[in-house]
Amino acid sequence: MDLTQITDSLQRDAVWVVFVNVLMQQVGLPVPVVPTLLLAGSLVLDAEQMARLLAAAVLASVFADWLWYLAGRAFGYRVLSGLCKLSINPGSCVTQTEARFVRWGLASLVVAKFIPGFSTVAPPIAGALRMSQVGFLIAAGFGAALWAGLALGVGWLMRHEVQVAIAYLDRHVSTAATIVVAVLAIWLGWKLWQKYRFRRLSGLPHITPAELVEALQTTNAPLFLDLRGPTIVAQTGGVAGATVAEL
Structure with a gap:
């Protein structure tokens, strides 16, 4: 199947293609959804079709986010720990993500779609922090509409350039x-x-747990900081002798 056939197929089944692509990407699969939205936007013929595409993208995004929210609410930080295992530093991934979410609150869900990687980990954090489900869905829906609407709109505004690019790629x-x-x-x-x-x-070289315990019992005890996020601390308890701090 060449690019022209793909374009024709997208034009026929644009709503379902957009819905499935967004859903797969938001559950964590490496699907290039932005190019799909740009291409779909470039094929829009009227406002009604644009509205259907936008609705499909928002519904898919919010549904996936809601599933992650429920997972975070049920399993807490373990969900985030699992998602962060693919990062360079899983430990700091959990802490930094939670700190960012706590600092930004609901606004983090609005901008999450524009931050690579954050769109998947933000919903489970919201669930783990017991954010209001209604507030979560509203913020997630607004963020999804902003993100998808921007991609579809850019695709429509640059519809000529997109089609030229497709024709070029089809030849090369x-x-x-x-x-x-x-x-x-x-x-x-x-x-x-x-x-x-x-x-x-x-x-x-790092200090071992036994050496740390021994050092804490001396008169010149070292400063021992617990940099984990508040959710992890609340669920697993504090570390004896440590001072809870935030990055």
């Missing part, structure tokens, strides 16, 4: 595929290097 599929693969390889290599660098830094 192999070149485009090579560029995409090269970009992905560079990005993956960068991420692997960052993870390797972090592991090297984390491999530096």
Whole structure:
């Protein structure tokens, strides 16, 4: 199937394609949903069709966010810990994500879609923090409408350029595929290097738990900070001898 056939298929089933793409991306699958929204927007013929596409995107996004919210409400920070395992530093991922959410509150759900990675981890944090479900759905819906509406709108405004780009890619599929693969390889290599660098830094000598306990019992006890987020502290309890602090 060439790009022209893909475009024709999208034009016929645009609402379902947008719904499925957004849903898959919001549950955490690596689906390139923004290009889909741009392409769908470029094919819009009237306001009614645009409204249907926007509604499909918002419903899919809010539904996925709601599922993550329920998971966070039921399982707490363990959900976030699981999502953060793929990050370079899982520990700081949990703490920083929670701190960002606590600092921004409902506004974090509005801007979450525009921050790579944050759109998936924000809903379970909202659930873990017992945010009002009504407030969560309103904020998630507003953020989804803003995000999807912007992508669809840009696609419609640049509909001529999008179609020209599709025609060009259709004529140079192999070149485009090579560029995409090269970009992905560079990005993956960068991420692997960052993870390797972090592991090297984390491999530096550290004090053992036994040594820490012994040091805390001396007259010149070291300053021991607990930098975990409030949700984790509330669910697992504080660390003896530690002072709770925030990054």
